[in-house]
Amino acid sequence: MFVPATRPVHEEQLVFKGLKQGLTLFVPERDTFGHWLEVLERQLNQAKGFFQGGAILVELGERQLTPDELAGLKKVLAQYRIRIKGFNPVLRKKNNPRSEKRPPASTGVLLVKGTVRNGQRLENEGDIVVKGDLNPGGELVATGDIIVLGALRGIAHAGAGGNVKAEIIAFTLAPVQLRIAHIFSRAPEERKGRQGPEIAYIKGEKIVVERL
Numbered sequence: 001m002f003v004p005a006t007r008p009v010h011e012e013q014l015v016f017k018g019l020k021q022g023l024t025l026f027v028p029e030r031d032t033f034g035h036w037l038e039v040l041e042r043q044l045n046q047a048k049g050f051f052q053g054g055a056i057l058v059e060l061g062e063r064q065l066t067p068d069e070l071a072g073l074k075k076v077l078a079q080y081r082i083r084i085k086g087f088n089p090v091l092r093k094k095n096n097p098r099s100e101k102r103p104p105a106s107t108g109v110l111l112v113k114g115t116v117r118n119g120q121r122l123e124n125e126g127d128i129v130v131k132g133d134l135n136p137g138g139e140l141v142a143t144g145d146i147i148v149l150g151a152l153r154g155i156a157h158a159g160a161g162g163n164v165k166a167e168i169i170a171f172t173l174a175p176v177q178l179r180i181a182h183i184f185s186r187a188p189e190e191r192k193g194r195q196g197p198e199i200a201y202i203k204g205e206k207i208v209v210e211r212l
Contacts, residue, residue, distance in 0.1 A: 012039050016056070018110030018124035022085060024057040033069045037076055044080050046119065055085045116140065116154065123160075136176055145169070155179075168200040173209060183207055 014036065015026045027036050058073070065073070077084065110124035111131070118137030122128065127144035138154035140146050145167045146158045152170035157179040159166030164181045178185045178200055185200070185207035197212040 013119060013121065014040055014043055016122060018108070018122065018126070018128070019057075020108050020125060022057050023054065023110070024059050026059045027061070027063065029061045029063050033063065033065065034072070037069075037072050040073075041076050041079075043119075044076070044082075047117065053081045055083045057085050058087050060087060110142075115150070134170075134175075142166070164202050166201075169197065169212070171197050173198040173200065178207055180207055 017024050017026065025040075027033070056077075074084065108124075108126040110122065110126065110128045112122065112128065113131050115132040116122060116130060116134045116138035118135055121139040121141070123141040125143050128140050128142040128146050130140070130146075130148045130150065132148075133150040134140060134148050134152045134154040134156065136153050139157070140148075140154070141157045141160050143160050143163060143166075144158065146156045146169070148156070148168075148170040150170070151172035151174065152168070153172075153174050153176065155177045156168050156170075156175055158168045159181040162181050164183075166180050168178055168180065176186070180200065180202050183202055183206065198209050199212055200207050200209045202208075
């Protein structure tokens with residue numbers, strides 16, 4: 001009998017997205033809610049205060065929480081001084097996302113106070129501004145621009161959905177990978193560790209980097 005492989009708990013990550021309604025935690029409908037509480041607690045512990053003191057929305061899909069499950073969620077969040085603003089309705093894409101030709105409109109700015117660490121992935125329908133660093137293993141995805149007021153050493157994808165006018169700006173630009181719309185780029189070895197604010201944007205069919 002074929003048994004599908006499952007990922008160990010310690011390798012799984014819950015997704016936090018910055019939507020126009022606010023920062024939203026997405027909880028998958030597969031597996032038990034208790035399983036995802038374990039993942040969430042480990043993830044928040046690794047974040048080292050990244051989300052502390054904030055308020056979030058929770059997206060559960062069609063999952064219905066029992067009183068005990070809701071109490072468990074609040075207990076985990078309370079350890080990091082995070083409160084629940086509300087629960088979002090089901091968010092579904094009715095069409096294949098690859099069929100989307102028009103760049104999505106920016107809906108706001110996600111301001112991140114602190115460093116985005118290894119294993120963290122943040123998405124926003126709009127711009128992302130990080131008041132800190134983007135470490136290797138961290139990832140930012142925005143439909144608009146990405147601005148890092150520190151060192152960008154992870155993966156940054158601006159213009160997600162096809163916005164070729166998007167830009168990536170950082171004080172130190174030494175990424176694992178840059179992507180703007182559909183175009184990828186990696187930093188050459190000689191650029192890594194270079195100091196001074198720089199901007200990356202699409203020119204022709206490639207990403208160019210210039211000093212600001």
